[in-house]
Amino acid sequence: MIARWCALGLALALSGCARAPETKAHPALWRVGDADTTIWLFGTIHALPPGVDWQTPAVARAIAAADTLIVEVPPADPAAARAQFVALAEQPGLPPIASRVAVGDRPTLARGMAAAGQTAADLDGLKTWAA
Template identity: 50%
Template sequence: MIAYRLRAGIAAALALLQPLGAAALEARAPRHAPAVRPAVWQVRGPHATLWLFGTIHALPPHFEWQTPALRQIIARADRLVLEAVIDRDDPRSAQALMRLGTAAHPLPPITERVPVRLRPRLVTMAGKAGVPVALLDRLKTWAAAMVLFGVTVNGLGVSGDNGVEEQLKASFRAAGKPVEGLETLDQQLGFFDTLDEGEQRDFLVSVVDGKDDDAADFGRMLGAWSHGDERAIRASFDKDMKADGALRKVLIARRNARWAQLIAARLKQSGTGLLAVGAGHLVGPDSVQAMLLRLGYRARRVQ
């Protein structure tokens, strides 16, 4: 049972690896939004076309986001490229977390890694996860934070099962088209492992320290995404990232630079593809498009 809980929690956390922050997701989000038109860009190479689609990794049930233009792009693309291909029922997510996230040397008990005021809440969250506090004590701080973040997501009424990536994977696989990842599971977990202990504890505190304005935050974020409002998307993501520059550098800037190199290599080949990554990666001065421009490729907004 504990292994299942870990697997579910880590799958939820990895599905939300983009830095939404725990305060960005809440069950009381609007179920529908008028004139939904999430942002899409197109970038071309000599013989290749790639569409860049900024996604949201978890949605309320029955939220309609596929416009006619997006459906045409999905039909035209010969492959789907995601941040990583992680199937939510795959036990390897929990196995990878335990392999990379177990501390080699004893750390203070997990409750001592957060301020005193947050310790009761942390214990409550562990109980909801069905994960003993003693197990969290053995984990590196970032790994414990990911387990608890899964609790937050699972209690919000939104789900990665309803998220854009899961729907796209199902569509492409049904059509017999390949689904690829820019990163592996170990790479994604490894980003957190590069944080020093102080940065990891900041991450843990951000997960445990719930806020009272979750519903409003999610509503703003969902509205910005669904209407393709780049400025509002950036403001929504910056709210969490500005508080932790180290996390932003690890999760956004470095990854975007690496992805741009991979995209540039694909554009030198032939074919068409849909690259779907968290919307926070496609806005701002360190966006994937900005990195691509440095490599000589200009992305054009098409929706």
């Protein structure tokens, strides 16, 4: 299971490396509320490649109607988002990434690394979820 999440994370990271045609995203949006309060929970992915149109009309309406917008990563500061990711993702002394991935998922890992121009050494110092 962890290997599949790693592969997904790697695929998302890799997708930012190439110029892709515009893709329509379908982010999750949930409404939670009572008589006088509405809270929107918005399922986000921060490593989207260029050209992904994530702001659906429903998302735009929810953001426009909000009195307060709280996000876990500053949306206008990619350097700050990267710094936060690195602070959470790096962990010295981990075993090599290949040993943390199921044997059956290692070919997928190898293909992803090759497509991204990464080596196992580039990922060895990252927690498995981040690699």
